[in-house]
Amino acid sequence: MRLLNIRPRGGLAVMLGAVPLLAAGLLYLMASQARHAENPRDKLLPTPEAMAEAVQLMARVDPLTGHAPLLVDTLASLERMGLALAIATAVSLLLGLSLGLLPLLRAKFGPLVAGIAVIPPIAVLPILFIVFGLGETAKIALIVFGVAPVMVRDLAAHVAAIPEEQLVKAQTLGSSTWQLALRVALPQAMPRLIDSLRLSLCPAWVYLISAEAIAADVGLGYRIFLVRRYLSMDIILPYVAWISLLAVIMDVTLRLISRRAYPWAYPERGR
Structure with missing residues (x-):
């Protein structure tokens, strides 16, 4: 029995995944x-x-507000994240399909997208604040700028790798470029787009927290950087854990949607 042939399933897989978390x-x-x-007054590692x-204090209604x-922080951050990811996904789908399917567009705009994708988004944050102000637009634009170019490049490469035989057969049957995009490229691109979106969740949260820490009056990132001056690790650590849980829920939801909608893209070996 080789290690690569051992595939834990069910309760065993859950147990193996829980062991590192319990150990930590x-x-x-x-x-x-x-x-x-x-030191009973230590603040670095607060007790459970x-x-x-x-957490009970932060979840309690403030009589002043x-x-x-x-x-409030959770809803504000999720609203920004949801809107930014929706825009980034739409842009990635449109540009990724176009660049991957049309060699002329890929030759013309591919280098531009590649150049934008390697620009550190945090370095552009001051520019976004100058252009869009300190409101919601700059925060959403930062997330879109940070994740969309990478998603576009990934999706375009995936679409460009579609076997030439499929495109030739579709054209032989009379398909137009528009029909090729909708009936051949789009179905094969959607699972990859969702996977790319899942991989973009971590950097998207980083950009959101960074933007909220600099210019915001509500949000999970705002709250973390607000209480850090008081060394309130009893608030910071639960907020970090809550952000991680939200990211895991988003990731699992996207994975379930992809597997339900496109089961053919996930063979038994990948499960």
Whole structure:
């Protein structure tokens, strides 16, 4: 039995995935207890009880504002993220299909897209703030600028790699360029587009947190950088864990949508 032929499934796969998480949690508890044994007022590694109290406080409705900070921050960040990813996905689908299917466009605009894709998005953030101001537009534009060019390049390369035989057969049957795009390229591009979107979730969250930390009055990134001046790790760590959970939920949702809509793109070996 070779290692590459061992494929854990069901409960075994869940258990194997849970072991590193449990080990990390146990290691944190041991380190936290050790630090608090030396200094009960230590703020670097707060105890689970301290973090639970902080989460309850952030989830409680503030009598001054009438809103729960955790809920308001979450909704604000998800709204920015959702709108930015929707725009980036639409742009990537349109440009990726066009560049991948049409060699003329690929030769003309491919180098431009490749050049934009290697520009560090954080370096462009001051420019976006100058052009769009400190409002929501600049934050959304940063995420779109950060993830869309990479998604376009990936999708264009995938579409360009479609076997030539498929395109020739479709043209032999009388398909136009528009029909080729809709009936041959689009179905094969959609699973790749969703996978590319999944891979873009991490950098998208990085850009969102960066933008909220610099210019925002609400949001998960705003809250983290607001309380850091007080060394409030009991708030920062739960917020980081909450952001991670939201990202995992988004990733799992996209994966389920892709597997349900395009089961042919996921053979048994890839499951």
